[in-house]
Structures are given as structure tokens and as C-alpha cells.
Amino acid sequence: MSLDRREFLRLGACAAAAGMVPLRSLLAAEAATRADVTLRIGRALVELAPDRIVPTTTYNGQCPGPLLRFREGQRVVVDVFNDTDVPEQLHWHGQAVPVDVDGSTEEGTPFIPAHGMRRLTFTPGPPGFRFYHSHVIARDDLSKGQYAGLVGPLYIEPRNEPGRHDHEVFLTLKEFEPYFSRGGDMAMDFLRPAQRDRDLQQRGEQAMRASLAGGSSKGYEVGYQSFAINGRMLGHGEPIRVKAGERVLFHVLNGSATEIRSLALPGHTFRVVALDGNPVPRSADVPVLWIGTGERVSAVVEMTHPGVWVMGDLDDDDRAHGMGVVVEYAGQKGRPRWNAPPRHAGWDYRWFASPNGKPVTPDDIIELTFAKANAAEQGFNRWTINDMAFDMKAMRPMMKLQRGKRYRLRMRNASDDIHPMHLHRHRFEITSIAGKPTAGLLKDVAMLGGYQTMDVDFIADQPGLSLFHCHMQLHMDFGFMALFDCA
Numbered sequence: 313m314s315l316d317r318r319e320f321l322r323l324g325a326c327a328a329a330a331g332m333v334p335l336r337s338l339l340a341a342e343a344a345t346r347a348d349v350t351l352r353i354g355r356a357l358v359e360l361a362p363d364r365i366v367p368t369t370t371y372n373g374q375c376p377g378p379l380l381r382f383r384e385g386q387r388v389v390v391d392v393f394n395d396t397d398v399p400e401q402l403h404w405h406g407q408a409v410p411v412d413v414d415g416s417t418e419e420g421t422p423f424i425p426a427h428g429m430r431r432l433t434f435t436p437g438p439p440g441f442r443f444y445h446s447h448v449i450a451r452d453d454l455s456k457g458q459y460a461g462l463v464g465p466l467y468i469e470p471r472n473e474p475g476r477h478d479h480e481v482f483l484t485l486k487e488f489e490p491y492f493s494r495g496g497d498m499a500m501d502f503l504r505p506a507q508r509d510r511d512l513q514q515r516g517e518q519a520m521r522a523s524l525a526g527g528s529s530k531g532y533e534v535g536y537q538s539f540a541i542n543g544r545m546l547g548h549g550e551p552i553r554v555k556a557g558e559r560v561l562f563h564v565l566n567g568s569a570t571e572i573r574s575l576a577l578p579g580h581t582f583r584v585v586a587l588d589g590n591p592v593p594r595s596a597d598v599p600v601l602w603i604g605t606g607e608r609v610s611a612v613v614e615m616t617h618p619g620v621w622v623m624g625d626l627d628d629d630d631r632a633h634g635m636g637v638v639v640e641y642a643g644q645k646g647r648p649r650w651n652a653p654p655r656h657a658g659w660d661y662r663w664f665a666s667p668n669g670k671p672v673t674p675d676d677i678i679e680l681t682f683a684k685a686n687a688a689e690q691g692f693n694r695w696t697i698n699d700m701a702f703d704m705k706a707m708r709p710m711m712k713l714q715r716g717k718r719y720r721l722r723m724r725n726a727s728d729d730i731h732p733m734h735l736h737r738h739r740f741e742i743t744s745i746a747g748k749p750t751a752g753l754l755k756d757v758a759m760l761g762g763y764q765t766m767d768v769d770f771i772a773d774q775p776g777l778s779l780f781h782c783h784m785q786l787h788m789d790f791g792f793m794a795l796f797d798c799a
Contacts, residue, residue: 347391347431349380351402353424354395358461358488360540360634361548366488369396369446369460375543376484376567377444377464382436384470390432392424398456399423402432403447404466405606406589406756408737409434411776415447416736418707418795419777438739439470440589441563441608443484449704450569451789452692454490454534458569458785461486461543465565468589477561477612481552485575485603485625485635486543486567487536494529502574502602503730504660505746508763512726516684516763519726523686531686531693534570534786538634539625545634546624547648552639558615561585566603569785572730572759574626575601577639578651579617584664586610590739592664593752600626602659604732604759606783615641622650661742666752671743674720674769678711682760682782682792684727692790695782701791702781709797713772720769721780728762731792732783740770757783772798 356373359365371377382388394400401423403415411419413434424430436442443465450457465482524530538545554560562582566573581597588608601609624636631650638648680697688694694701697710713719720743725731734757742753744767760766781793 347389349388349390350393351377351390352393352395353400353402353462356461358543360488360538360543361545364538364545366538368488369455369462371462371464375461375463376486376565377462379482380444380464380466382466382468384437384439384468385435387433387435391429392432393429394424394426397426399426399448400462401447402444403736404434404442404444405734406440406442406739407434407468408437408774411737414737415444416779417448418704418779418793419736436468438589439468440586440591441565441610442466442468442589443565443567443608445567449789450785452492454492457789458567459490459534461488463565463567465563467563476559478558480561480563482563482565483541483637484543484565484567485541485573487539487569487571487635489537490534490569491537492532493535494532502658503759503761503764504658504662505748506761507746508761509724509746509765512724512765513763516726516728519683520686523688528687529691531684531688532691532786536571539630540634541637544637546622546631546636547638549637551620552623552637553642554615554639555642556615556618560613560615562611562613564601564603564609564611566605566607568605570605572605572732573603573635575603575623576626576653576657577613577623578621578649578653579619580613580615580621582609582611582613584609584611587661587664587753588739588755588757590754593666593669594664596663598657598659598663599653600657600659602759604730604757604783606732606734606757607755607759618644620644620646620648622648624650626652661745661753661755661758662748662750664753665742665750669751671741671749671751671767671769672718675717677720677722679722679724680794681724681726682731684729689790692786694790695787695792697792697794702793707795709777710794711796713796713798715772715775715798718769718771720767723760723766723768725760725762725764729787730762731760731787732757733760733766733768734781734783735768735770736779737774738770738772738778740768743767743769772796774798
């Protein structure tokens with residue numbers, strides 16, 4: 313049972329008056345109940361630009377939500393108030409926390425009730441760049457779940473911070489004003505290696521041809537009218553101010569419900585030092601960051617190209633509609649400039665893996681095939697894992713795991729979509745991409761290319777249920793989830 317402060321003091325004062333407890337002890341106990349962080353879920357107006365003010369649901373009246381900073385191993389108390397008319401879930405993405413805290417209905421986390429609150433107590437970890445966000449099913453309601461403004465950055469400070477930078481900047485990439493459209497092709501030519509599995513491609517293309525021949529249109533997708541970084545459209549809000557010679561550490565979060573994002577800064581290079589908050593075995597310089605839904609990239613940029621620049625998405629239309637931010641060197645003025653990077657700039661997780669690492673042999677391999685039934689559910693695509701769409705009523709675990717064992721998820725994508733795959737309460741190691749072995753890179757979301765395969769390994773070290781799903785809201789809402797049960 314939760315008591316608000318007024319009720320706590322009222323009952324405590326009665327006890328003190330009756331001689332049951334000293335007043336000093338009462339005040340000390342009341343102080344001990346104060347939360348380290350308070351988050352309020354409620355409707356708000358977000359000013360993306362002076363002429364673009366959008367209503368949405370937010371944390372503490374802002375989007376993104378406040379930057380939270382915890383310390384590794386130091387217990388925290390978080391009070392979450394829900395001022396809306398519907399129950400909510402707050403997911404601590406990337407953290408190894410118990411199921412009653414994780415923020416997943418499928419795992420059994422209690423809801424934050426409408427016009428109510430929950431107190432969450434947990435020990436943050438692992439260290440690094442994490443985030444928090446809504447985790448409810450939205451289906452055809454584009455005001456709910458990750459379509460809303462319920463997303464915020466979180467950094468868990470490690471016990472030993474190397475600090476090889478002059479200052480750090482947190483960026484949350486987010487779209488607003490969503491709408492449904494039919495069809496649309498996802499950009500997917502940036503992923504490396506590019507090899508497709510012919511059997512998977514044949515299966516997926518045959519299924520699509522049969523659906524279209526039967527009279528179906530392509531299934532619904534989601535588009536957006538407005539784009540923003542840290543809640544402001546390009547050209548509005550304060551620029552990122554830097555000095556020549558500085559080393560700036562950018563922590564970039566893709567807080568989208570459905571979109572894969574790119575980010576470039578003309579004349580500069582990103583040295584990637586961490587992915588999903590986990591230090592990479594090998595730092596690498598790249599001209600463009602590609603960030604799947606729910607992924608985070610931490611990269612150092614050396615400020616050696618003075619001017620006023622647009623840091624933005626490669627997509628000209630998305631950037632024109634707000635997906636960018638101005639970077640301004642000290643003493644530099646003028647109109648922000650944008651120069652497109654080389655079009656061949658791709659993204660390969662192997663660039664950041666152990667150069668000579670070899671995957672460890674797992675205790676067990678779990679075969680998973682992902683497929684799309686075009687427009688099969690009232691015009692929406694239905695997604696299946698091993699030919700089964702997740703049942704939100706039954707919520708049966710797909711697999712029983714033994715605690716402490718190393719499992720390999722062998723993922724096969726029989727669709728042309730990229731799927732950012734996420735496993736709750738665990739980190740995993742990418743061990744193969746399109747048949748190419750790799751090792752050492754730890755993540756909690758990884759983009760699986762269209763008609764491609766990927767292996768990821770994890771240690772089943774979190775007891776209870778763990779949710780595995782595509783991080784795109786539109787996919788998980790229509791079947792793309794599974795539960796693993798660790799005893």
C-alpha cells in the first residue's frame with residue numbers, strides 16, 4: 313500500500329500524540345520515504361517550434377523526459393504518478409531489474425494505475441547510457457505507447473569513469489504527429505554485410521505476392537508530420553555550442569516508435585565508443601550514425617572544423633521537417649550549413665567488435681523465424697515468431713530457460729523489414745551477422761536486416777519472465793513478441 317505524504321504525517325502525528333512513537337523518529341522516517349526521483353505522466357503541449365505546438369503525453373510536462381543520472385550499484389527510489397485516465401507502464405530499458413520493476417505487463421509488472429502512483433525501488437545497472445519509456449500496447453491508437461512523448465534518457469554512472477572528453481551532450485531523436493499510411497519501403501541498404509538469405513527472401517516474397525494477388529493492399533505503416541531533437545525542430549531552440557579543439561561526447565538515443573534514424577555532422581567524424589551504453593571492444597570512426605528504434609550510440613567528436621553546421625538526418629525531407637540541430641562554434645556566425653556525407657556510408661556492427669574474437673559455444677540454440685502476414689488483421693500486418701503471433705490474453709512463455717546457461721537466439725527474418733530486436737533485462741552478444749561470425753559486442757537492441765540472419769548469445773541470469781520483441785511499436789502490437797521463462 314502507498315501513502316501520500318499528507319496521509320503519512322496525519323497518521324504519524326496521531327501515533328506521536330498517543331505516545332506510540334517519538335516525533336523525531338516520525339520525521340526521520342518521513343524523510344527516509346522521500347523519492348530520489350519523481351516522474352509524472354500527464355498530457356502536455358510540447359512546443360517543437362513557435363508555429364508547431366503539439367499535444368501529447370509526457371514525463372514531467374516535457375519531451376524528452378528529464379535526464380536521469382543514477383550511480384552504479386546505488387539503490388534508488390522512484391515515484392511514478394499517472395495523471396492520465398488510462399493505466400501506464402514505465403520500462404527501464406537496458407537494465408537488469410526484477411520483473412515487478414521492469415515495466416512490462418507481459419512479464420507481470422503491475423500497472424501504474426490511472427490517477428494513481430507506484431513507488432519503484434531498485435539498484436540501477438549495468439552502467440552506461442540507458443533510457444526509460446512507455447511500454448503499453450497501442451495498436452491503432454496513435455496517442456498511446458511510444459507514439460506519445462513518453463521517452464527520456466538515463467545515464468548510470470560507472471564506478472570508474474574514464475572521462476576522455478571535455479563535455480557531453482545528450483540527444484533524443486523523436487517524431488511527432490503520427491498518421492497511418494499504406495505500404496512504404498524502409499531504407500535498408502545501409503546495413504553491412506548486405507547478403508540476403510535466398511530461402512528467406514523467396515518465402516517472404518511469395519507470401520506478399522499471394523496477399524496482393526488476393527486483393528489485399530499493403531499493410532498499414534506509420535508516418536510523421538514533425539521531427540525533433542530534444543523536443544525542438546531544426547532551427548528552433550538553442551544550438552549546441554562548442555569550441556575549436558574540444559572533444560564532445562554525444563549520447564544519441566533513437567526514441568522513435570517505428571523509425572530508424574541516421575545522423576551526420578558535416579566535416580566531422582564520430583568515434584563510436586559505446587553502443588546501447590556498453591563500451592565497444594574496438595572504437596571506430598564513422599561519418600554517419602545509423603540508429604535503430606530503441607538503440608543508443610555514444611560517440612566522441614573532435615571539434616576541428618569551425619563554422620555553424622546542421623547535425624541532422626540524411627533524409628532531406630525528415631531533416632527539412634525538423635530532424636536536426638544546429639552546432640555552433642564559438643565566434644562563428646551565419647546560416648547553418650549542411651553538406652551531405654558520402655552516400656555509400658553504411659553501418660556494420662562488426663566494425664566495433666573484437667578484431668580476433670571468436671564466439672563461445674552456447675549451451676543451447678533457440679531457432680526463431682520471423683514472418684509477416686500482409687494486412688492480415690484489419691489492414692494491419694500480423695507478425696509471427698515460428699508461425700505464432702503473441703497472444704496478449706494467454707501470454708504463454710515460448711521457452712523455458714535454465715538459469716546460468718548460455719543461449720543462442722538464431723534469428724531468421726523472412727520479411728523485407730529491418731527489425732530492431734530487444735531482449736528485456738539482459739544484454740546479449742552478437743555472434744553472427746548474415747552468416748559472418750563476430751564476437752565481443754554487447755547490446756540490448758540489434759537491427760536484423762531484411763531477409764537476413766543473426767545470432768545473439770545471452771546468459772539467462774535474470775529469474776522469471778523476460779520479454780523478447782521487435783522494438784517497433786507497430787510490429788510488437790501485432791504479434792511480434794515472445795516470453796522466455798527462466799527458472
